[in-house]
Amino acid sequence: MTDTFGTEHLRTTVLAAWAASPARFREDANAEEDFALGGYRDRLIVELAQNAADAALRAGVPGRLRLSLSGGVLTAANTGAPLDAEGVEGLSTLRVSGKRDEEGATGRFGVGFAAVVSVCDEPSIGSRATGTVRWSRAETAALAGKVPELSGELAERGGHVPMLRLPFEADPVDVPEGFDTVVRLPLRDEAVEQAVRRMLDDTGPALPLAMPALPVIEIEVDGVSRAVTADGWRVVEESGRFTAEQVAELYAGRPTEERARPFWLVRWAVPETLGRLPKDVAPVVHAPTPSDEPLDLPALLIATFPLTTDRRHVASGPLTTFLVDRAAEVYLRLLGTLPKTPALLDLVPGLMGKGELDAAIRRAILRLLPGTPLLPALSPAADPGSPPARPEPGAEYVVAGREASAVAGPAEFLDKIAHAVPGLLPAGWASRHPALATLGVTRIEPADVIDLLSGEAVDDVTPAWWRDLYEVIPGDDREALGALPVPLADGRLVRGPRGTLLLTDGSSLDAGLLGPLGLRVVHPEAAHPLLLRLGAAEATPRSVLEDPLTRATVSESLDSADPEPVAQAVLALVDAAGLTPGEAPWLSALALRGADGELYPAGELLLGGGSLAGLIDQDVPFGVAAPDLVERYGSRVLEAAGVLDGFAVVNDADVLLDPEECDHDLDAEDDWLDAVLDVLPEASVPPVAREFTAVRDLEYVADWPSALTLLTRPPLRAALQPLRALVDGEIAEAPSYTAWWLSRHPVLDGRLPTSLRVPDGDPLLYGLYGDAPAGLDATALSMIGVRTTLADLLAGHGGPDELLDLLADPSLEVDRPQLRALWVALAAVEPSRVAPPTAVRAVLHGEIVVADAEDGHPIGGNGAPLPDGLTATGGPVVVEAPDLLPVVAGRPLVLAPSELAEALSELLDLPVAGEAVPGEVTSSGQERAVPPQVRSLLPTAPATYVEHTELTVDGVRVPWRFYEGTVHAATVEGLARGLAWATGQWGDRLAVAALLRDPDAVPVLLAESDLDS
Structure with a gap:
């Protein structure tokens, strides 16, 4: 076993330092523990990959890393520079990196290998070319235990030692074929192994993206392999080196060794498919390995941000601010490389970030975004002060957000309007995506698009x-x-x-x-x-005629410099539309030539030889239609245009019966409308006539017998039918214009129709109305106001007043039965329909007279003298009881069946007799028994009566009086009348009188009574 890396010297040096300063031992132990359990607790795979990437970069060879987990051992085989003595020294120290001068190296702090401490107690690294080194927690503890100065610290720490500070020589290891170095980590226990498995499962493309020197990472777990690559990602990066001045400014407050790495890198990556990040790529800032700084964008940011001492967070300061600005610029470059589809909008950041750094990056991007050309457009951006530029055929435009316009609609529509809308985005871009507002895109609503399609934008379109x-x-x-x-x-x-x-x-x-x-x-x-x-x-011919511009042109045609073309167009339309006379009454204003060469409104022209020509007054301002017009268009077309052959008829529909709306240029139309509104019920809104038909030019007729023959026959007879109007949802009737006009003009032998009755009409109207001339049927006469029956007269609007006015005319004769029948009929009229008369027809001293309603003075008629001595002692009264007749004999009397007296009194606003006189019995008499035989005729007769030698009421001698429930009588006939009136059997008064004179006649009287009908 050869000590290739000088491990013994390193151990001796470290142990001596610990012995000399146990605090140094404690410091090393705490630091290793902090890194293993804190900042690097879950960074094992990242740190292994980082070392492999740096080894490949140092050797200048393609990087390759294989991570294998099997039998509780994790191995990491990599290509690149082999382990050397400097590397072993770096691994066995804390915060001392041997890569500080290597530009592009991922490792920079010298503490990353501490991540193995969290999973392993016996790590080793071996290179095929240089040898193997190992570390051992047990052996380190044993050596530390032999140092007396450390006994106290070891006891305090429970035997925990800084394992990586003491390297040991090791036997060579088997490096897999194709690799240069292998790291072997026997995992501490099952829990650690599960944690490592999760780390391997979570390893995704962020590693090769952060470490380009390591394009492929092979992962093998229990014989199952997969490869992690950066394939399918779009990457844009920018890097640089700081000047001395920049280092002084940007690295202020940063550790000394960081200043030895004065270069920077910003790299952005997005999946080719765009959208959200894959689940195996953490949404955090990579600096260049993962940090705990969230980044809520569907893109991966890798940048050389300065980190805090926990290696988890980005440190604030000028260097971070610089890199944030560079990140924004590179992000926009990245967006510019992406396909120009609406998916691009998902990469536009919103305003709210998930952390301070995230928010700062967003703000920096958003500052630049609206002015950066990123969006595809169908037309170029607007040039201020110039009309929209027309797109070149086949040209593609890219515009900034603030220059772009979004319009909803299909592609064909957008292509059509592109020349009028600067910077128009293609179809699919006019969504409600919030990114459009962020980009500053102008959303143009359909109404605004319409406004743009005017002026120079469409001057040359066909x-x-x-x-x-x-x-x-x-x-x-x-x-x-x-x-x-x-x-x-x-x-x-x-x-x-x-x-x-x-x-x-x-x-x-x-x-x-x-x-x-x-x-x-x-x-x-x-x-x-x-x-x-x-x-x-x-x-259509009809819609053209109904167009308001046509009507306006027709109404102004008489003042036109050349009305002939207008006349030709209108007459051709009338012919094609098949209009009938009166269907378009406004056509009567059309300027047409007369036979005399002058221009007339069509409604003031007659057809030569027409039926109307012989009826009208020759002095009225009518012309005759030019013969060539008649020959060219025919009488039917000219009549439909308003030229008169017979009477012109106005036809209209849904006419608002309101003075401001109802105007058909008819004679006295306003007066007719007042009369109609007076007849119709009151309404909350103006009534509407569903159909309106009227004959015009009646005021010009001279030959009324001939005219009435035409007017009372079809089709003109329809104009006499009552007008049907809709009043608050109900149908009501009123006189038609034509019938109303005729009723108020002397068209029947010079007399008003309303002053006549139909021949052989109601006898009760005899003497009040003259007889209408023969020649017209009774129905036609009634339509124009000729009276038919008393009932119809009283039912009509104003009929009761008219009858009372006639009765007040002393020149008219009315006999007594007729007068009684008229009063009976009038008694049934609602008093609210009648204005009380100023004079009434009444009986005075047996004579029928017309008396003043106030003082009862008789009124003569047509100069005829009143009968001698015919004077009145008071105003007229309505007699309600026969016993008061002698008392009011000097007054004009309104006589009708007594049960109608109250109704007539209210109708005529006259008192009844009992209100006009006291009616008190002013004489004395003796109470007598009513003969019992009277009960055979009057079963309810009273038992007694008062007999007077001379009976007076209010000082006037009378034969009887029924007063305050008692019958008073001075004669047999008086007693009979009093008893008959008291029992309500007034019709039996004569029979009762006969009985009182001859009681033996009772059987005969009863037998006669049985024979009554």
Whole structure:
């Protein structure tokens, strides 16, 4: 056994030093224990790999390491420089590295081999070329025990000694073929062996990435082998050497021997597949071996950061700050080498780090990131102050985040808009990934994209280009696409499809024909179904006519310098649409030529020889349509455009019955609307007429008999039907405009229809209304206001007031039965429908008169004198009881069945007789028994009555009075009436009188009563 490495001299020197200074022994033991159990407790594999890498680097050969675990022994065979005396000295000392001058060496502190102490008590290292050295805890303890000066320390430490301080010579070991050196570690126990197995399992590509001199690490456990390499990783690094000035600045406060290594390295690595780090690569900073500094990025950072004395953490200071900045720069270089796919976004750091160093690295990266060209773009970045540059065909662009724009949509769509959006990212990049905001990418919403598609960006594109855009543009956000530019057939580019017209395939319309109408017709080469979904209308003849621009052009055509093209376009559309007269009433404003060469609105032109021409007043301002117009377009088309042959009819639907909305240019339309709203129930919102039909130009008619013949026959008769309106969800009826207008004009032999009744009409209306002329059917007459029956009159709006006004007209004759029947009918009317009359038809001293409602003074009519001595002693009263008739005989009396008196009193706002006079019995009499035979006719007759020689009520002589529940009578007839009234059998009063005169006549009277119907 040869002492090749001078181990005996090393042992002698160390033992002498310990004997001279037991504190030195203690210091060495503590230091070894600290490293073995602290900073290097789980770094065994890393330190073995580090030594192998440095050996290969020193020898300048390809590094190779084989780690084998079998039979409780871990061996590490490596290639490279063999173990020498300097190496043994370095391994047997603490904090003294023999590699301090080696640039690129991984080991730099001289304590890494202390990691073997945590697993082994008998480590050895042997090189084929130089020999073997070993260390032994037992032998070291034995030698230390022979030093008297150390006995106390050994006792205090329980026999623990610094094993690696005393090397021993050893027999040569078998170095595996292909390797130069082998480290042999008999593991201490089963627990240690399991720990080593875990370390071997956790060994991943971080080691060869941190140690390029060691590209392959072979691991064999119980005969099962695997190789750890850096294959499949993308690596970017940067290194350098410090100047003396930089060393002085950056290494301030660092240990002296660190200054002897004035070079730096930063290396970043990511898996080729990108994404998260493999599970066998710890997410920590490697300096260059793993530290305890977390790094929450899907990339591996290897850098020569200065470490604290525990070799676990990066020390703060200027050197760390320098390396953090370099790490940021190299990281951006790494990103620049990666494939330009959205997976790149996963490598963009967020703001929050998992530690101080992690946060510092992130901040440094984020400072540089937005301005670094990393992102693929379909178009170049914007040049400030210039319009977007058009992409060159086949060109590839890379832009910085702050120059990039992200738009959601398929690739075809993005390709179309690339020329308008600077720095546009390809499809797949417009996700909600937070990295886009970090990079400073501008997210452009669909509405903003639409805004960019204007001005110089689309000056030279063709209509077909727009159609291709519509084909690929995402169409799910209708609101955003509302302002989508649309090229028109006239060369304009307008914002938004709404209001445009689309000529579909097979359309019979010609864009050139429609030009004079100022319509927004989509260019045929740009037509696409998307425009219809976004509000464009299909350009059918009818939709073109309904377009607001067409209506505006028609309304202004009379003032146009050349209205002929407008007329030709509109008449052609009317013909193609098959419009019927009155269907589009606004067409009546279309400027057309008359036979005299002048321009007229179509609604003021007549067809020569038409039916209307013979009905109207010759002085009204109507022209006659030019014969060539009639020949070219025909009477049907001209009538549909508003030219009059017969009466013009206005047809409309869903008309809001509101003064601000309802305007069809009809005579007195506002008055009609007021009348309609007065008839309809009150509503929270304006009523709506589902269908509106009206005949216009009635005010110009001169020949009413002929006109009414037309108006009361189909199809014009439909305009007389009641208007049906929706009022708060319910349907209600009101007079149509045409019927209302006719009812208020003298169209029947110069008389108002409302002043007439149908021939052979209700006899109760006789004398109040004149008879309508023959020639029109009763239904047509009733439609225009001619009265039919009393019931219909009273049911109609204003009918009760009208009847009361007629009854108050002294020039009209009404007989007494008719008057009684009218009062009976009026008594059933709701008083709220009636305004109390100022004069009433009543009976005064047996005569029918019209009396003032206040003082009862009779009113004459048409100059006819009143009967002599016909005066009133007070205002009119409604008589509710027959016994008061003598008391109020001087007043005008409203006479009707007594049970209706209260209703009439409220309706007419007149008192009943009992309210107008006291009605007190002012004479005295004797109580008498009612003859018992009366009960045969009046079973409920009272037992007694009061007999008066002369009965007076309020000082007026009367035959009877039923007062305060007692019958008072002065005569037999009076007693009969009083008893009949008191029992509610007023109709039997005459029979009772006969019975009182001749009681023997009772059997005959009863027999006659039995014969009554």
